[in-house]
Amino acid sequence: MSEDLRPLTAGSVDADVETLSEADVDVGIHRILEPDGTYDPDAVPDVDDETLRDLYRWMVLQRVVDERATKLQRRGRLGTYASGRGQEASIVGSGFALDDADRVFPYGREAATLLIHGLSLRDLLLYWRGIEDASKMEGVNAFGVAISIGSHIPVAAGTAWGMKLDGADAVAFANLGDGATSTGAFHEGINFAGVIDAPAVFFTQNNQYAISLSFDGQTAADSVAQKAVGYGIDGIRVDGNDVLAVYEAVSAARDRALAGNPVLVEAVTYRRAAHTTSDDPNRYRDDEEVEEWAERDPLERYREFLRAEGLYDDIDEEALREEVDEMFDEAVDAADDFAEREVSEIFEHLHAETPPELRRQFDEFEDLLERRPDMYDYIERRPKG
Amino acid sequence: MEATIVEAINDALHEEMGNDDRTLVFGEDVAQSGGVFRATEGLLDEYGGDRVLDTPLSEIGIVGAAVGLATYGYRPIAEIQFSGFLPPAFDQLVTNASRIRWRTRGELTAPMTVRTPYGAGVRALEHHSESLEAAYAHIPGLKVAVPSTPHDAKGMLISAVRDPDPVLFMEPKHVYRSFREEVPEGTYTEPLGKAAVREEGEDVTVVAWGAMMHKTREAVDALDDVDVELVDLRSISPLDRETVVESVKKTGRCVVVHEAPKTGGFAGELIATINDEALMYLEAPVNRVTGFDVPVPLLAMEDFYIPQPPRIEEAIRETVDY
């Protein structure tokens, strides 16, 4: 092309070009219980009374476990711990919507989801004590905890793909935070799931923060749910402090996923505790905001509902808390009783058959430990495990 | 002033932000909260939100954007919160950062610094304890620096920021706050690509870096009857072959200590270098003390994984008695 055919300056031409903006995407929020406690009785999901009460019991369990685990960490008897305080409705509501055959891909804050799915409280504590055996997820249809944020999302897509190939009546359920939605893994995983019509539910707990970063610094988008549109999958935005709405939304998402439409669910909630026990949230958010969200407490909101339905009278709150406390005490004892770890364990399970070089490293190390008992002075095993 | 490593890094960042207004600091949680290790504390107040930014949780974005800024004339200093989260951005380091000068025949350069705390020993969660320095040193065009003292941390970080090419600056977080030393006020540099002889000795050369420098020193102190020459490698790439080789020629023996797994670890490169250039001076095979060929265990067992002083002592003795 000759030089003089090139435009010499960039400039605006007067043209009518349509742009697509997020205002074109209408993202409502699914909710059953209003923050002020009112609700439309006809909108309440059709489940039996005992299930309605169980939802409450599990939320209490999540809260007590978080409180006790945080205290345990302070006393040096647990490693870093991530509390789900404030997110109980999202954690329990989603957990209740799952089937045992579904594979859960956790990211760490959702104790009750894993306990509902079959994990023992002892193993949950062992995990936070940094004991590898707990990552077996014994008796639980779950993948390991995705400490590398977002890393599990494409994996969930792949598992869902397998489920589809098998004709399994199950979904892959990935739990994630709003921070995870900025990772490349999120975008690649969701796009992939969309293309292969994978039975996958990507459940984002938008708790407004990723450590210190608030949601508006995480993305220029108004919501996580709307991102589904760009990938051609379904999106649902739900009030994450309304346990009934979450239960219903994830159930619906699961059905859609089973029919070949992966779903991105956004539960709008709030992390009321620190990011983890090693974080100080006072550095980045003010009490006023925390107070505001405390007023939208998921347990209180649901308690009001149960009262209105005449279901709360059957719940002895004090006895319930005591019961969870007792379970927790027992789990701590069981964790304390868990056999001391052997050095051999760090050399095991990496390969189906330990290669000679690794075996040699282990033998040499064992020999050294025998010759130099002072090695143990350098080897602290805290917290208890 | 007396400073810890993390304070010295903070001081270096303040210096360079003050010295050059085309420097930018960004990463997860670095601005408002001053970084999860407080390495970037105070920068936002002093230099404002245009130059000190909290980014989305996006390692590819952070490192890729650094390449874009750097090739456009800025001096980005990016933080990756823990080195275990660098792997997603490995692609950007390999595909863009390290080779842009070469690819454009010198037309574009990427004077960028990626800082990241690395290593085990702080009882962190999974993926928080890796030391993959050998993997990064394997990328042609990428400099990899590992200070072990507050003095070096400050001087080497300033060098890294001023370096015309990309530098991965790996900070041994296990010793971030474990001791203080005198750190000069104001701007000074310590060269990249230059090892430091920490102690002169005649019997054996011991090479270490990062947190392992301190474990090694403890081992050396316990061996009163062995005269050790202790070399702090400081830069993994480019490698200061000369200091290592000269030292080995003098002592005739060498032990390399690193925390990363043994197979494919950087000790292998050092041993090959010594074979190339000082084989005839050796009186014993070069020995190494390393982590094992496994992922770093979770916190209950991580101290078994880390090379502890008695292990290092034994290896030194074995080499001296060979």
Ligand SMILES: Cc1ncc(C[n+]2csc(CCOP(=O)(O)OP(=O)(O)O)c2C)c(N)n1
């Ligand atoms: C890939 C990666 N980068 C950085 C981190 C450090 N980190 C741990 S949790 C976290 C924030 C996660 O936020 P979000 O996904 O919203 O989940 P939340 O903790 O708020 O529940 C960060 C930055 C990490 N674990 N993984």
